[in-house]
Amino acid sequence: MRWDIFCRVIDNLGDIGVCWRLGAELAARGDTVRLWVDAPEPLAWMAPGALEGRWPGVQVLRWTEPLPAALLRGLPPADVWVEAFGCTIAPEFIAHFADYARSEDSKHFELPVWLNLEYLSAEPWVERMHALPSPVLHGPAAGRTKWFFYPGFTPATGSLLQERDLLARQAEFDSAAWLARHSIAVADGARVVSLFCYEPAALAPLLRQWAAPGSAPVHLLVTHGRAGAHAEKISNEIGLQPLHGGRRQLSISYLSALPQTGYDELLWACGLNFVRGEDSLTRALWAGRPFVWQLYPQDDDAHHAKLEAFLDWLQAPATLRRFHRQWNGMEPPTAEVLAAAGDPATLADWAACAQAARQRLLTQVRAQGDLATRLARFVAEKR
Template sequence: MPDQPSLTWDIFCQVVDNHGDLGVCWRLSRQLASRGHAVRLWVDDASALAWMAPGATQGAVPGVQVLPWTQPIDAAVLAALPPADVWVEAFGCAIAPEFIAARAHLSSAGGQNGLKPPVWINLEYLSAEPYVERMHALPSPVLHGPAVGWTKWFFYPGFTPATGGLLREHDLPARQAAFDRADWLRAHGIDWRGERLVSMFCYEPPALGTLLRRWAEGDEPTRLIVTAGRAAAAVQHALAHEIGLQRVMDGRGQLSISYLPPVPQPDYDALLWTCDLNFVRGEDSLVRALWAGAPFVWHIYPQPEDNAHHAKLDAFLHWLNAPPSLRQFHRAWNGIGADPLPAPEAAAWQACVHAARARLLAQDDLATQLVRFAAQKR
């Protein structure tokens, strides 16, 4: 594919109740900048970037500028802002009306040289459900407001060639090949002695106490590495409330637990490369677990008002060609149905993930597809 022209991108992100949306937007911003594009990341709460991407708000990454998405955006800021070629509304957020109005003025007959409207992209959530292929890249005419007559475009990340793909750095395979997990564990103060390594990034799975007890009573030593925040709180709650669990742990010594502080994205990726089994949650860590290539279990973001996450999980497991034990484990882990946690089948789970990863590596990544799409629509 010939080189695409360098573009200026405005990416809008609202942090709702966790850091996944910001994590995806930051990864996308970095990958666009690595391709020579200029990115302005507008975010209403950038505080998590202090640990997720140290230096981000100070301009540490060339080509990426993090800007505060205030309500409203200051008029002086808008007046001084060079117009972007592409707008990205991430995950259902709506671009501020004063931002749209300012650009619409420049693009009107009375504006500066009748500037063309930006390529306006609605970047959707990740799903393997069938509607994604049907909806991907469809236009949505703007019918109201100062941008009436313009067009938004739906852009769906996904797992198949008929979707927008997944975020993946061009040097990812080389970095994974050069990775040394023993060095990484030592650098993070984890005294690894050859035991099975498991990472835990979750919400509050109902089967967590059962799983911890199984490891504690098992025949294979396990080191559980727990991420900061809700996962750490969930593990500590399970230890306190699962009757007799702490006594089993103290007696048999088959389960040891290490707690990580909040870590930057590259360190989280390395954690997934380090472990023999990964428990992930939300969207960003699911994608990173697929690239890591180790067996994993996904705690999908719950939508209890209508249980829409049940169909979303089933669609993903269908695409994954997950073996029966992995499907049952996912359902129990996500509190769907009454079946107990099955015993993991390490070889079958590993083969399944390796096959899925190979399919994905044969497809263009999300940033590449977005750049191509924006260039075509301009």
């Protein structure tokens, strides 16, 4: 099948990250994908070669306003339209193919299956909304139907994306070799932790705890962008000082921008992962390591209910629930709760929770398919 996936980049790149992973996986399974993005530049480091057309089956097109008529005339029709995360397909694009469907040249062509690929949530209403129709009442495609498609964590949703080669890559992964390739020297006994976040208020007291004399050594791997800028600001304020033999209790490595496969490997290399947004949450679940998730903060605090629903699904132990609430600004950070991220027994509980969740998802995917499989199956049914 041929897919048109439309994506608008808001500000944190999770949207383009999810759309690229989905498009690349559909292409790897034999489909062709046109990915329309209003700001495709981040793909230069997220998926090297994508902008130059070096990914078989995926064509990245800049979504301008309006789309050039000459470009539209040269496009073969697609089988599927996907509006990702509530964006609206360009009206001139819809009008062009609606006109084509009415023309004599169209033969038996009908407008494609039209999907609204929604945000990821564990809230109960997602199961009720998944796969519901949404009649198109206005415009050149009036009378057609869109379909809501919700990714999710339960069999009654659209599942999560899992590339067909993911488990094999994970099984072959060598964390020591990965750290060496990135010139990261970790002291014996230090816990390796990844940090991908916005600007949580709890980060400063957490780094102060890890830097305090007598604390268990931590080597923090900080991702490029907002997380790196915020962590560097805090570490400068703390004034990290070398301890015995030039060692610090807290060592920090600031990473350059990683491609998506490299980010997966970062999670596999660490004993604790701090992640943010949708794409990295899914990757943390497949990694099966202890993790803490920061949701995108919303002005009306809607992310609080979203977090609680996820923690319920995760079957999170009490220590992990409290840490998540403080990490997401629902409670003021306290030394007692933040200390859990350095306690071996507590981290073992978090690891068991993550492994159990991963196993539940693996069982579900084996029985019903991942997000790409479920999408393709749904489209085939509607065609």
